[in-house]
Amino acid sequence: MKNREDRVxxxxxxxxxxxDEVRGNHPDQxxxxxxxxxxxxxxxxxxxxxxxxxxxxxxxxxEPAPEGFKNIRVHDLSATSAAFASSKAVALTSASxxxxxxx
Numbered sequence: 001m002k003n004r005e006d007r008v009x010x011x012x013x014x015x016x017x018x019x020d021e022v023r024g025n026h027p028d029q030x031x032x033x034x035x036x037x038x039x040x041x042x043x044x045x046x047x048x049x050x051x052x053x054x055x056x057x058x059x060x061x062x063e064p065a066p067e068g069f070k071n072i073r074v075h076d077l078s079a080t081s082a083a084f085a086s087s088k089a090v091a092l093t094s095a096s097x098x099x100x101x102x103x
Contacts, residue, residue, distance in 0.1 A: 041074040 011019065022030060029037035033045060050070060057065035068076075 046074070 019030060022032070026032045026035070026037055031038045038045075050072065054065035054070045057069060
């Protein structure tokens with residue numbers, strides 16, 4: 001549900017497996033942290049994850065992460081997923097939904 005509207009979201013097998021693994025951990029929400037529902041994506045957890053991801057990038061690839069990687073936003077990920085979906089011949093309506101700012 002987003003903006004008090006039910007939404008249909010297409011998931012690949014990996015995403016479905018993640019959802020199934022956490023199903024039942026909370027009575028109403030799918031994603032939680034220490035038993036509490038995650039209410040927003042731009043929170044301290046997200047902000048702390050970006051520098052950790054940049055460090056892992058450097059550790060694994062041997063070069064500093066690009067600035068865009070260090071400062072990535074949730075919105076950037078949805079736009080990227082929509083572009084990837086459209087490049088893989090996903091139905092235009094699905095790719096358009098992925099890119100929607102009203103999700």
